[in-house]
Amino acid sequence: MSASPPLAPPSARPRAAVPAALIVGAASIATLVVAWQVVAMAGIVPARVLPTPLDVALRFATLAVETFSGSTLEGHALASLTRWVIGAACAIALGIPLGVALAWLPPLRPVIAPAFELLRFIPPFAWVPIAVLWFGASTTTQALIVFIAAFPACVINAHLGVSLVDPILPRAAAMLGAGGVATLRRVVLPVAAPSIFTGVRIAFSNGWMALVGAELVVGKQGLGFLISQGQINDSVTTIMVGMIAIGALGALIDFGFQRVERAWLPWLAFGAKRAS
Amino acid sequence: MAPRRSHAEPVPTATSGGATRAWRAAWRREPGRAAWTAIAIGSLCVMLGAWAWATRPGGAIPALFLPPPGDVAASFVRLVSRPYLGSTFGAHVLSSLDVVIGGWLLAGAVGLPLGIAMGWWRRARWIAFPLFQVLRPIPPLAWIPLAIVWLGIGEPARIFVVFVAALVPWVMNSMQAVHSIDGLLVRAARTLGASDRQILTRVVCRTALPTLVAGARIALGNAWTTLIAAELLAATSGLGYIALNASRTLEMGILLVSMLVIGVLGAAFSFGMQALARVFAPWSRGART
Numbered sequence A: 001m002s003a004s005p006p007l008a009p010p011s012a013r014p015r016a017a018v019p020a021a022l023i024v025g026a027a028s029i030a031t032l033v034v035a036w037q038v039v040a041m042a043g044i045v046p047a048r049v050l051p052t053p054l055d056v057a058l059r060f061a062t063l064a065v066e067t068f069s070g071s072t073l074e075g076h077a078l079a080s081l082t083r084w085v086i087g088a089a090c091a092i093a094l095g096i097p098l099g100v101a102l103a104w105l106p107p108l109r110p111v112i113a114p115a116f117e118l119l120r121f122i123p124p125f126a127w128v129p130i131a132v133l134w135f136g137a138s139t140t141t142q143a144l145i146v147f148i149a150a151f152p153a154c155v156i157n158a159h160l161g162v163s164l165v166d167p168i169l170p171r172a173a174a175m176l177g178a179g180g181v182a183t184l185r186r187v188v189l190p191v192a193a194p195s196i197f198t199g200v201r202i203a204f205s206n207g208w209m210a211l212v213g214a215e216l217v218v219g220k221q222g223l224g225f226l227i228s229q230g231q232i233n234d235s236v237t238t239i240m241v242g243m244i245a246i247g248a249l250g251a252l253i254d255f256g257f258q259r260v261e262r263a264w265l266p267w268l269a270f271g272a273k274r275a276s
Numbered sequence B: 001m002a003p004r005r006s007h008a009e010p011v012p013t014a015t016s017g018g019a020t021r022a023w024r025a026a027w028r029r030e031p032g033r034a035a036w037t038a039i040a041i042g043s044l045c046v047m048l049g050a051w052a053w054a055t056r057p058g059g060a061i062p063a064l065f066l067p068p069p070g071d072v073a074a075s076f077v078r079l080v081s082r083p084y085l086g087s088t089f090g091a092h093v094l095s096s097l098d099v100v101i102g103g104w105l106l107a108g109a110v111g112l113p114l115g116i117a118m119g120w121w122r123r124a125r126w127i128a129f130p131l132f133q134v135l136r137p138i139p140p141l142a143w144i145p146l147a148i149v150w151l152g153i154g155e156p157a158r159i160f161v162v163f164v165a166a167l168v169p170w171v172m173n174s175m176q177a178v179h180s181i182d183g184l185l186v187r188a189a190r191t192l193g194a195s196d197r198q199i200l201t202r203v204v205c206r207t208a209l210p211t212l213v214a215g216a217r218i219a220l221g222n223a224w225t226t227l228i229a230a231e232l233l234a235a236t237s238g239l240g241y242i243a244l245n246a247s248r249t250l251e252m253g254i255l256l257v258s259m260l261v262i263g264v265l266g267a268a269f270s271f272g273m274q275a276l277a278r279v280f281a282p283w284s285r286g287a288r289t
Helices: A018-042 A053-065 A073-104 A108-120 A124-135 A139-163 A168-175 A180-217 A223-232 A236-264 B017-027 B033-054 B069-081 B089-120 B122-135 B140-151 B155-179 B183-191 B196-233 B239-248 B252-280
Strands: none
Touching: A018 A053, A018 B122, A053 A073, A053 A236, A073 A108, A073 A139, A073 A180, A073 A223, A073 A236, A108 A139, A108 B033, A108 B252, A124 A139, A124 A180, A124 B196, A124 B239, A124 B252, A139 A180, A168 A180, A180 A223, A180 A236, A180 B140, A180 B196, A223 A236, A223 B140, A236 B140, B033 B069, B069 B089, B069 B252, B089 B122, B089 B155, B089 B196, B089 B239, B089 B252, B122 B155, B140 B155, B140 B196, B155 B196, B183 B196, B196 B239, B196 B252, B239 B252
């Protein structure tokens, strides 16, 4: 987005203190949960269709200790996390060098761009049927889908970060006697790091979404599998527990990335592009 | 940097310093338009050739793993010439388009006003933003089982999931667009005697338009991606349904054709929305986000 506006928003009054916004926000969420509880208890809709928040919380506690569809909630979460990390790590390991090379060595662009652009527009889930044929209902299949979802974000942001580096910097480095590799490592990559890191963050978030989709279609474990089992067993509480776990884990990891970003790269992440 | 050697170009003998330097410089220069096109077409041809060679009868890759390009072309002809899975190919595509456009427009009808209100009125933002913050991390796909339990496997369930997928970008981009408007513009309009309504419609919405259109584009992309997943799980027509069925019946050619059509349509949406942005908001310098 654009740079932060130097002036107050158009509400013409000075920016509100944070606590007031927090109170209203918390009240808003609390109201929603209470309304949900009331509507569910009033019996307007059957409990099979809309359980109360309390039911969901109880189910959460049950699933955490009891085995459902092969393992506990933690077991499913662990299975999902493993695939997620494998797929995303591969995407980062291949995507970032490719993106940097594309930006640093322009003649590579026409070689890679046609195939990359052709494949980029095929959504990760469209690969699920063919991935299943290739690797069966295995961890490899799931990790491949995560990889496909995460790879473009790594390439695009690494490319963007390196190509946005002010050309004066590498020239100054060259003038001071730095070779190509030294310039790349000591000058270009540190400057491009925030954008690359944003790419990694987006890669993980895209990968998480794709993984859930892949697990819904195939697999014998994982949070996506858990909610699809909830659907088959007609248990809305199980579905909701799975959804909450997926959302919470995704948000938690993203929050962690933001903290790491602020700690390691205190300068601003700029010009990052969302590749979805 | 060390010269990279490729088979496409002659390896430099590097006897004189000048030749090496020129070689290095060539790697750091963007090729001209003609060269670019030539290399791009050459690269595509090489990849296609490698695909055909590897999948030839008796080649390294069996046709059940990856069919040769000729099979894919034949499958495309077969798909458009005869009905597949109960309806013509056109009908499958239309069924997918129907749901994606319907869900996307529905999300826009809700999300656009909501996002603008959240950007404009502080209180609306205070109330609604936390709800979105809580719901946003849940991937739209995770709603599919819930949608199936609630609405069955018919079209309403798919429209609901597409709606959920498209709503967040609609709302977030509209809010961002309105919220980040330069306060100077608003004050200038107010000084010139504009009413609140005039400011909202004539100043704010117009300034925000490029970002709004960008949000619409992201929403459409999300909607399309999510629909394909929904069709893999619960549908009786559509491109995702074709893909899943083809994988079950091991018709690899048809599977690849459906994937390609999904990709082409996704690209068409993206480029169409960019063109739309240029028509409706020509003052946006390049597409942001």
